[in-house]
Amino acid sequence: MKKSITVFGAMAATMIATSAFAGTLEDVTARGTLSCGVNTGLPGFSLQDDKGNWTGIDVDVCRAVAAAVLGDATKVRFVPLTAKERFTALQSGEIDMLSRNTTWTHTRDTSLGLNFAGVNYYDGQGFLVQKALGVKSAKELDGASVCIQAGTTTELNLADYFRLNGMKYSAVVYDTSDQTREGFEAARCDILTSDQSQLYAIRSKMADPTSAVVLPEVISKEPLGPVVRQGDDAWFNIVKWTLYAQVNAEEMGVTSANAMEMKTAADPNVKRLLGTEGDAGAKLGISADWAYNVVSQVGNYGEMFERNVGLKTPLAIARGLNALWNNGGLQYAPPIR
Amino acid sequence: MNEFKPLPSLPPPASLTGVVGWLHKNLFSTPLYTILTLVVGYLVISSLIPVLDWAIFSANFTGNDRSACESGTGACWAFIGNRINIFAYGSYPAAEYWRLDICFALLVLSFGPQFFDKFPYKMWLGVFSLTGFPVICFYLISGGAFGLESIETGKWGGLALTLMLAYVGIVAALPFGIVLALGRRSEMPVIRTFCIAFIELWRGVPLISVLFMSSVMLPLFLPEGMNFDKLLRALIGITMFQSAYMAEVIRGGLQAIPRGQYEASKALGLSYWKSMGLIILPQALKLVIPGIVNTFIALFKDTTLVLIIGLLDILATVQASITDPEWGSVATEGYVFAALCFWVFCFGMSRYSQSLERKLHTGHKR
Numbered sequence: 001m002k003k004s005i006t007v008f009g010a011m012a013a014t015m016i017a018t019s020a021f022a023g024t025l026e027d028v029t030a031r032g033t034l035s036c037g038v039n040t041g042l043p044g045f046s047l048q049d050d051k052g053n054w055t056g057i058d059v060d061v062c063r064a065v066a067a068a069v070l071g072d073a074t075k076v077r078f079v080p081l082t083a084k085e086r087f088t089a090l091q092s093g094e095i096d097m098l099s100r101n102t103t104w105t106h107t108r109d110t111s112l113g114l115n116f117a118g119v120n121y122y123d124g125q126g127f128l129v130q131k132a133l134g135v136k137s138a139k140e141l142d143g144a145s146v147c148i149q150a151g152t153t154t155e156l157n158l159a160d161y162f163r164l165n166g167m168k169y170s171a172v173v174y175d176t177s178d179q180t181r182e183g184f185e186a187a188r189c190d191i192l193t194s195d196q197s198q199l200y201a202i203r204s205k206m207a208d209p210t211s212a213v214v215l216p217e218v219i220s221k222e223p224l225g226p227v228v229r230q231g232d233d234a235w236f237n238i239v240k241w242t243l244y245a246q247v248n249a250e251e252m253g254v255t256s257a258n259a260m261e262m263k264t265a266a267d268p269n270v271k272r273l274l275g276t277e278g279d280a281g282a283k284l285g286i287s288a289d290w291a292y293n294v295v296s297q298v299g300n301y302g303e304m305f306e307r308n309v310g311l312k313t314p315l316a317i318a319r320g321l322n323a324l325w326n327n328g329g330l331q332y333a334p335p336i337r
Numbered sequence: 338m339n340e341f342k343p344l345p346s347l348p349p350p351a352s353l354t355g356v357v358g359w360l361h362k363n364l365f366s367t368p369l370y371t372i373l374t375l376v377v378g379y380l381v382i383s384s385l386i387p388v389l390d391w392a393i394f395s396a397n398f399t400g401n402d403r404s405a406c407e408s409g410t411g412a413c414w415a416f417i418g419n420r421i422n423i424f425a426y427g428s429y430p431a432a433e434y435w436r437l438d439i440c441f442a443l444l445v446l447s448f449g450p451q452f453f454d455k456f457p458y459k460m461w462l463g464v465f466s467l468t469g470f471p472v473i474c475f476y477l478i479s480g481g482a483f484g485l486e487s488i489e490t491g492k493w494g495g496l497a498l499t500l501m502l503a504y505v506g507i508v509a510a511l512p513f514g515i516v517l518a519l520g521r522r523s524e525m526p527v528i529r530t531f532c533i534a535f536i537e538l539w540r541g542v543p544l545i546s547v548l549f550m551s552s553v554m555l556p557l558f559l560p561e562g563m564n565f566d567k568l569l570r571a572l573i574g575i576t577m578f579q580s581a582y583m584a585e586v587i588r589g590g591l592q593a594i595p596r597g598q599y600e601a602s603k604a605l606g607l608s609y610w611k612s613m614g615l616i617i618l619p620q621a622l623k624l625v626i627p628g629i630v631n632t633f634i635a636l637f638k639d640t641t642l643v644l645i646i647g648l649l650d651i652l653a654t655v656q657a658s659i660t661d662p663e664w665g666s667v668a669t670e671g672y673v674f675a676a677l678c679f680w681v682f683c684f685g686m687s688r689y690s691q692s693l694e695r696k697l698h699t700g701h702k703r
Contacts, residue, residue, distance in 0.1 A: 040647055041657025048657060050401075050419050052428035079491055081647045085553045092556030094567070178659075178668045204662035314403075314662035 024096050024228070024235035025069065025285055033075045036062035037095040040080040043201045044309040044317070045101050045121075054078050057308040058099040061120050061226050061243065064298040065097060068242045068290040073297035087112055090229055097239055098227040101197075108227075117239040119225040120301075121309075122321035122330050124218035125157050126196040128203060131211050133190055138217035142167040147180050147189040149173075153220075158193050161219045181205055184212075195222055197309070197317065204314040218321070238284050245291040247333035248273055249300035251324055256303060259296040272336050280336050291336075301331060403665045416667040417674050420658045424674070427494015427649055433486065437497045440474040444500070452692060467508060490568040494649035496678060502575060502640040502650065503682075507633050509576040514583025519613060521588055532584070539581035545642050547574040552646035571643050579636050586628040590621030623697045630690035634683045651675055 028034050038059055039046035046056040059078065067073040079095050090098045091113060101123075102108075104116040129135045138161075148155055150173045162169050172189045174180040181202045184192040192202065196218065203209050226243065228236050249255070252270050254262045263274050271277035274295075275288035282288065298304060302324075309317045323329025348354070352361050364374040395411030398418065406413035417424070426434055447466035450456040478501075481487035493501065520532030539547070551570040559565075594617055602612035622629070644653035655671040658664075 040644070040649060040653060041660055043660050043662045047661060048423060048428060048654075049661075050423060051431065052423055052426075054428075077489065077491060079647070080649055082645055084549070085646060088553045088556055092559070094556060178666075181666070201660065201662060205660075205666050207665060 024232050025238065028069055028096055032070065033077045034062060034066040034069065034097070035077045035079055035095045036065070037079045037081045037086055037089050037098040037100050038062065039100045040082060042101060043204070044197065044313065044315045046080075046099075055308065057121060057304055058101060058224075058226075060298050060304045060308065061099040062097070064246060064294045064304075065226075065239055065242050067293040067297045068245070068284075069238060069286055071287060071289075071293050073293070087114065090114065090227060093229075096228075096235070101224045102227055104223045104225055113230045114227050115230050115236050117226045117228055117236060118243040119223040119330075120243060121197065121224045123195050123197050123222035123224050124321070125154050125193060125220040125222070126199055126218050127215040128184070128192040128194075128199045128212050129215055130184075130187065130190060131213050135191075135215070138215050138219070139165065139167075141169065141191060143169070144191050145170045145172055145189040147172050147174060147184045147192040149177060149180050149194065150175055154194055157220045177202065196320075197315075200309070200315040200317045204316070209314075209316075234285055238286060241280075241284060241336075242290075242294055243301075244333035245273060245294055245336070246298070246301040246304065247324070247331050248336060249291065249295045250302040250331075251326070251333070254295050254300060256296050256299040259292055263292065269335065269337075278337065402663050406665060406667075412670050412673075413665070413667050414670060416658075416664050416670055419664075420654075423495060423654050423658060424651055424678075425496045427498055427654060428492045429488065429494065429497065430486075430492070433480075433488060436477045436480075436485070440477055441497075441500075443470055443474065444504075448689075452689065471505070471508065490566050493568065495654050496651045498643075498648065499637075499640050499650045499652075499678075500682075502572065502643060503633075503637040505572050506575045506579050506636050506640070510579035510583045510632075510636070511629070513576065513580030514587055515618070517580060517584035518587035518591060521584065522591060536581045536584050539578050540585070544575070544578050544639055545645060547578050548642055548646050550574075567646065568648060571646060571648060575636070575640070579632065582632050582635075583629065586625050586632055587621065589628060590623075590625035591617065593624050594621050626690055626694050626697070630686055634686055637683060637686070638679060651678060 036059075038054060038056075041047050042056070042058075044056055045058045046054060049055055062076045062078065063073040066076045079089065081089050081095075081098075081100055086098055086100050086102065087108075089095050097117075099120075101121070102116075103123075104119065108114060109116055127138055127141070135141065141162075146158060146169050148158060148171055155171070155173075158169070158171075172183060174183055177194070177198065180192060180194075183189060184202075185206055192199070192212075194202065196214065199214050203212050203214065206212060226239055228239050248269075249259075252262075252267065252273065254270060254273065259274065262270050263276050265271065268277060272280060274292045275281055275290065279288070281290045284290065287293075299307065302319075305319065305322060306312065309315045311318060319327070319329060321330050323331065325332035349358075352358060365371045391411045393411075396414050397406045397408065397411065398414050400406065400415035401419055405415045422431065422434070426437055429437060444466075447462050447470055450459060450462055476482050477485070478493065478497075479488060479490070517532050517536055520528045521536060523529045523532070548571055551574040552567060555570060598616060598620065599612070602616040605612075607615065641650060641652040643650055644656070649657070652675050655675045659668045659671040
């Protein structure tokens with residue numbers, strides 16, 4: 001039995017190794033559509049609206065790559081994937097890229113034959129607190145009761161954090177995210193912990209969303225980003241620089257509304273970005289106006305953020321870590337030149 | 338002479354007839370029953386009122402976002418109304434809904450008449466629903482021929498996908514099951530061993546792992562660039578799995594047929610296939626109708642497992658929709674709706690099997 005498992009594993013590993021595809025760009029161009037793996041349903045990241053259209057910040061990353069490569073943001077085939085099958089779908093070539101709230105970790109980057117092309121959302125575990133408690137910082141939570149979903153890494157992070165700070169807590173464990181929220185709403189616990197993006201989604205579902213606040217502390221790092229297969233550097237560059245183009249566009253003030261006028265702007269950086277000067281597109285193997293297509297059809301990073309998860313949406317997430325580097329956040333893109 | 342005329346017989350006392358009589362006989366015949374009736378009646382009514390209040394009287398039926406449901410304390414059916422297209426059709430393009438509508442109408446038209454004993458051409462309808470119907474619907478739904486726009490399987494979803502999975506599973510599992518059951522009782526060792534191995538292998542693993550293998554492991558073993566459709570993989574998995582179960586149900590029927598029937602058919606000089614097709618199987622299948630339909634109903638509900646491989650059937654679309662921040666807490670409404678959908682179809686199958694049993698009843702009932 002043990003031997004057969006070893007053989008099986010070896011076979012699987014060989015298959016993964018040999019399926020190091022090249023030429024994803026050629027495939028996508030020939031096919032005319034981009035196959036993009038997304039979440040089956042996560043508010044703000046990847047969710048179908050009442051017309052069946054996919055919306056969300058992860059979905060928009062797919063659209064941006066389609067706009068860069070094919071010149072048309074609508075030419076995406078969305079493949080809804082569960083957490084378990086997402087890497088197989090990418091390794092087996094069923095999808096061209098994965099944009100499914102996937103945390104960039106060392107193990108995944110080094111041992112799965114994958115490359116992370118950047119970070120489109122800096123997430124991390126946080127706390128949702130009843131406003132009536134008047135708590136301003138996670139350091140004041142000694143003795144609190146915590147609603148938590150069972151069997152997740154959030155449980156371990158929570159234990160570590162409280163032990164590290166010499167505080168005590170009592171856990172109230174629930175099975176699903178919905179039950180956790182209902183427990184919190186029924187005041188079975190003082191705080192609820194989960195990834196911050198989840199906390200905002202949970203808060204938006206409450207009968208009175210203003211009765212709870214998300215604390216500023218983030219106790220774990222969960223950088224989420226698009227993933228491509230290892231061994232196809234040309235494609236890796238395209239996905240990576242599409243994201244960078246959106247961040248650069250925000251930094252330079254290029255938006256979907258003014259992209260046309262900005263083509264004739266005086267700033268050489270803007271010209272290089274929008275393809276009126278230099279050969280950034282050619283170096284990636286795609287058209288010169290690639291970034292113009294991305295920004296005019298999908299928007300810059302800030303627009304994409306505000307449209308899907310920003311303060312005007314029901315999720316109402318502040319930019320926080322996802323603000324530009326010159327605004328106190330982490331979103332930083334190398335220059336295009 | 339006066340003829341003797343008996344007085345007309347008196348009507349039974351009022352307490353034995355009509356509503357009062359029924360109540361007296363069934364609900365209040367002894368003090369103990371009276372107490373039980375009152376207690377149960379109180380429990381039923383006191384739990385029914387809040388349920389009805391939630392589901393109907395305080396419920397909100399119209400609206401396009403959470404503001405529609407903030408006024409009432411009842412169910413937010415407006416959410417279901419808003420999402421009904423997704424639940425029914427998945428992400429199938431709205432302009433092409435008519436294709437799925439036609440298929441659904443064909444489904445109802447070809448199966449509906451089977452409930453009525455007197456309907457003519459039932460046999461032809463049956464043949465159509467097993468042969469013409471799947472072919473027509475396949476071309477209608479997937480398109481790519483006869484000038485219809487091609488729609489890839491990734492966009493199929495909702496109730497349409499659930500019905501599709503169940504239909505294909507049911508229609509394909511029955512013949513496979515029959516063949517496997519016969520094979521398992523065959524006297525030819527190779528066939529018998531193969532059938533036993535097949536049945537025991539598929540019956541021995543959970544459906545969830547079959548689906549998982551088909552979606553996660555299989556693609557890794559296929560040669561590079563060869564990718565066959567995820568839906569097709571799932572359908573093959575479900576069919577294999579269900580035909581193993583079906584084979585065992587049918588084998589039960591085969592074993593219940595007295596040996597004399599086998600011997601008699603041989604004595605008539607019938608070949609193997611003729612004796613099976615004309616004598617044994619009609620009796621055996623009739624005997625195990627409840628078991629077969631039981632398997633079908635289980636299969637219908639098992640189709641929801643495809644959500645773990647990212648196929649968005651009705652339950653998966655409901656689960657995704659209830660997380661939408663445009664709406665408040667609507668999980669209960671969503672799950673109640675999904676449960677109702679499943680109940681309607683499962684109950685329909687159950688009724689059909691009972692009507693079949695009555696119709697085919699030839700005095701062998703024990």
